[in-house]
Amino acid sequence: xxxxxxxxDVLPQNLTAGTMMWESNLSRSLQDTPGKSASCxxxxxxxxxxxxxxxxxxNSLAMLLVYSAYRKxxxxxxxxxxxxxxxLALTDLFGQLLTSxxxxxxxxxxxxxxxxxxxxxxxxxxxxxxxxxxxCPLFLASAMAIERALAITAPHWYSHYMKTSVTKQVLVFxxxxxxxxxxxxIAGVGKYTLQWPGTWCFISTGDKSVTGNTFFATTxxxxxxxxxxxxxxxNVVTIRALVTRCKTKASSTQSSKQWERLTTETVIQLMGxxxxxxxxxxxxxVLMLKMISTHTSSHQCNSAAVSLSPQDLQMDCNFFxxxxxxxxxxxxxxxxxxxxxxxxxxxxFCQVASAVSKCSLDTQKETQCPLSALNKKAIQxxxxxxxxxxxxxxxxxxxxxxx
Numbered sequence: 001x002x003x004x005x006x007x008x009d010v011l012p013q014n015l016t017a018g019t020m021m022w023e024s025n026l027s028r029s030l031q032d033t034p035g036k037s038a039s040c041x042x043x044x045x046x047x048x049x050x051x052x053x054x055x056x057x058x059n060s061l062a063m064l065l066v067y068s069a070y071r072k073x074x075x076x077x078x079x080x081x082x083x084x085x086x087x088l089a090l091t092d093l094f095g096q097l098l099t100s101x102x103x104x105x106x107x108x109x110x111x112x113x114x115x116x117x118x119x120x121x122x123x124x125x126x127x128x129x130x131x132x133x134x135x136c137p138l139f140l141a142s143a144m145a146i147e148r149a150l151a152i153t154a155p156h157w158y159s160h161y162m163k164t165s166v167t168k169q170v171l172v173f174x175x176x177x178x179x180x181x182x183x184x185x186i187a188g189v190g191k192y193t194l195q196w197p198g199t200w201c202f203i204s205t206g207d208k209s210v211t212g213n214t215f216f217a218t219t220x221x222x223x224x225x226x227x228x229x230x231x232x233x234x235n236v237v238t239i240r241a242l243v244t245r246c247k248t249k250a251s252s253t254q255s256s257k258q259w260e261r262l263t264t265e266t267v268i269q270l271m272g273x274x275x276x277x278x279x280x281x282x283x284x285x286v287l288m289l290k291m292i293s294t295h296t297s298s299h300q301c302n303s304a305a306v307s308l309s310p311q312d313l314q315m316d317c318n319f320f321x322x323x324x325x326x327x328x329x330x331x332x333x334x335x336x337x338x339x340x341x342x343x344x345x346x347x348x349f350c351q352v353a354s355a356v357s358k359c360s361l362d363t364q365k366e367t368q369c370p371l372s373a374l375n376k377k378a379i380q381x382x383x384x385x386x387x388x389x390x391x392x393x394x395x396x397x398x399x400x401x402x403x
Contacts, residue, residue, distance in 0.1 A: 045107035047325060048199075052100035055332040059093040062086075062335030080167040084144045085338055087171050088137060092331035095133030099200070102126055106199045113198050123201040124185065127192025130202050131182035131220065134327060137334060138227035139174045141277060144338075145234035148270075152241045181219070190216025195298045196320055205288055206297035214292060221288040228277055228285075235270045242266060272337045280330035284323040 066086040070079060102122065109115040117123055147167075151158045185192050185203075189212035193204040204210065205217045246263045291297060298320035 045104060048100050048103040048107070051328060051332060052096050055092060055096040058332055058335040058340065059089040062089040062339045063093070065339060079164045080147060080162060081144070083164065083167045083171065084140060084147065088140045088338065089335050091133060091136045091140065092334050095129065095331050098129045099126060103199050111198045113194055123194055124192050126201040127185065127203065128182045130200070132178050135178045135181070135223060136175060137330060138224055138281065139178060141273070142227045142230040143170055143174065145231040149234040149238045152238050184216055193297065200324065202324070204297050205291040206295045208295055217288060217292050221285050221292070224281060224285045228281060231277060232274055235274055239267050239270055269337065272341065276330065276333050276337050280326045280333070284327045287323050
């Protein structure tokens with residue numbers, strides 16, 4: 001027996017009849033019961049429909065807010081940041097619009113991809129979209145993290161060199177670079193294959209016979225991990241610089257209080273961005289590196305595995321599907337963590353935090369009240385004693401002058 005999963009129509013010739021019968025039965029159970037989630041778990045049209053609707057609503061709302069803010073004259077200094085946010089929302093929106101309808105169509109075709117795409121060209125298109133709209137948000141997040149770090153740590157350089165035209169050039173460069181990379185399998189370097197449960201296409205990680213397949217899959221995972229590291233590092237630098245500057249400006253003036261509030265909001269937002277990126281992308285990128293090293297791919301879950309038990313196969317299939325759903329979830333969460341939550345929740349959180357701190361200060365003042373009263377009385381008695389001594393000395397001096 002081989003240690004890899006084999007497709008039901010490309011079986012080794014040395015398999016026994018019993019093994020072939022077991023594999024055929026299990027493969028039939030995987031493919032012929034789509035409405036009941038097959039035997040590999042959570043397959044339901046509810047997920048792509050929900051993700052498409054929520055992604056369209058969030059990203060469309062973010063684009064409207066960015067557009068209205070970009071047109072205002074008082075937002076000239078924020079135009080670079082608004083361009084990045086708008087580009088991210090536009091990228092996520094197009095990713096949802098181009099991929100989700102295909103997935104829903106395959107679900108309506110009883111998970112039979114060939115009914116929707118007999119020629120196989122749609123699979124390549126789907127793979128290009130998955131790669132492009134997967135890497136673009138990661139690179140845009142890195143660009144925004146670098147932009148924020150430069151604005152905080154090098155404000156003079158940022159105000160002098162960081163123009164709106166530079167931001168537009170960087171955005172166009174990111175889109176073109178990622179699109180060219182995603183088109184490599186079309187040019188013969190790498191391959192896009194149908195993945196379990198047969199509703200989406202992505203990079204093949206286990207086919208060594210395809211030219212450049214290992215290179216393409218490894219480069220995708222490496223670029224994703226590199227982008228995550230750049231974003232996390234720049235956000236940590238930004239948080240540290242903000243906290244340091246907030247400490248140096250600590251006072252009771254109105255400007256320092258406003259700076260402290262903005263610092264708190266920004267730190268909370270950056271922490272949310274890092275948590276969302278790590279949660280959504282780490283499982284898929286780590287899993288891809290693991291599959292590349294073991295020369296396996298999730299498209300092998302479409303058929304039975306000769307060396308795996310049904311329980312192991314079910315767990316692997318569910319994990320593959322969960323990882324790609326988490327990565328797709330990032331397109332839904334991006335507008336919220338970058339823009340919408342800052343306007344809705346962060347200010348409420350800061351108001352609650354300031355109210356709690358005010359209450360604690362009031363309580364502290366109340367506990368210190370008796371002690372301060374005693375100190376006040378002691379100071380008043382000392383002052384009265386000094387005044388009486390001064391009066392006695394002045395009377396003595398007058399008596400001496402009269403004598």
